[in-house]
Amino acid sequence: xTAFSMTDATVLVSDQDFSGxxxxxxxxxxxxxLDSTTFRSGGQRARVGGLKTTNLDVSxxxxxxxxxxxxxxxxxGTMTKVVTVAPTNDEGGxxxxxxxxxxxxxxxxxxxxxxxxxxxxxNTNREGLVRGALLKRATTDAGVAENTTATGVAGSAGxxxxxxxxGQYLYATFHVLxxxxxxxxxxxxxxxxxxxxxxxxxxxxxxTTTGGTWGTRVAGPITDTWYRLRVTAITGTFKIACAVxxx
Numbered sequence: 001x002t003a004f005s006m007t008d009a010t011v012l013v014s015d016q017d018f019s020g021x022x023x024x025x026x027x028x029x030x031x032x033x034l035d036s037t038t039f040r041s042g043g044q045r046a047r048v049g050g051l052k053t054t055n056l057d058v059s060x061x062x063x064x065x066x067x068x069x070x071x072x073x074x075x076x077g078t079m080t081k082v083v084t085v086a087p088t089n090d091e092g093g094x095x096x097x098x099x100x101x102x103x104x105x106x107x108x109x110x111x112x113x114x115x116x117x118x119x120x121x122x123n124t125n126r127e128g129l130v131r132g133a134l135l136k137r138a139t140t141d142a143g144v145a146e147n148t149t150a151t152g153v154a155g156s157a158g159x160x161x162x163x164x165x166x167g168q169y170l171y172a173t174f175h176v177l178x179x180x181x182x183x184x185x186x187x188x189x190x191x192x193x194x195x196x197x198x199x200x201x202x203x204x205x206x207x208t209t210t211g212g213t214w215g216t217r218v219a220g221p222i223t224d225t226w227y228r229l230r231v232t233a234i235t236g237t238f239k240i241a242c243a244v245x246x247x
Contacts, residue, residue, distance in 0.1 A: 010086040014212030022060030054123035062115040082212025093133040095243040100126040132245020158193040164220035172215040174204040180236015189224035
């Protein structure tokens with residue numbers, strides 16, 4: 001067993017990075033427990049799994065920047081926010097992704113205390129929760145592309161996952177937290193970490209504004225096990241993040 005102290009979690013919701021505003025996050029996944037007990041169940045309850053739900057609770061300290069974004073989405077009833085959450089901020093570390101809507105938002109507290117907030121999200125799309133890895137973390141030193149001409153800037157190192165089996169899909173999320181003029185990026189796979197025969201699996205863009213993109217899923221089988229993000233065209237300064245998973 002590898003225990004660790006959760007001190008640098010990642011919580012990305014479309015173009016909002018809640019990591020710097022929150023101090024608690026809980027990711028849950030559950031299936032309804034449907035009772036299938038009969039007279040021949042031997043005196044024990046029998047159950048089967050029903051509809052599944054993914055939920056994410058985030059709480060921390062109130063700030064006008066995320067508050068404005070959350071309030072606007074609640075007013076509009078936006079139900080397709082791209083979410084990437086990870087227990088650490090390490091590229092190559094475990095990450096989870098799903099598409100969600102805001103279903104509960106609370107703010108403010110007692111006199112003399114730091115103003116808090118609490119936000120609850122639930123999945124709104126059939127893919128549910130996908131497990132994978134954080135390819136590109138949303139930090140200034142690792143996530144900002146400033147070169148306006150070079151190909152491959154702000155890409156990621158290779159991350160190894162399992163092969164995508166028959167009946168499975170390859171998924172990826174792409175977050176633009178700060179936007180310049182335009183950016184296009186690709187998720188590539190290969191059978192080795194050298195990427196000498198890389199295959200483009202998912203294309204993001206061209207993107208011109210902040211937001212989250214849920215990449216078009218790719219059906220297996222895919223025998224490649226190495227993945228990387230590569231920026232193929234960029235103008236201006238962008239702060240980006242990306243995750244990849246199999247489900």
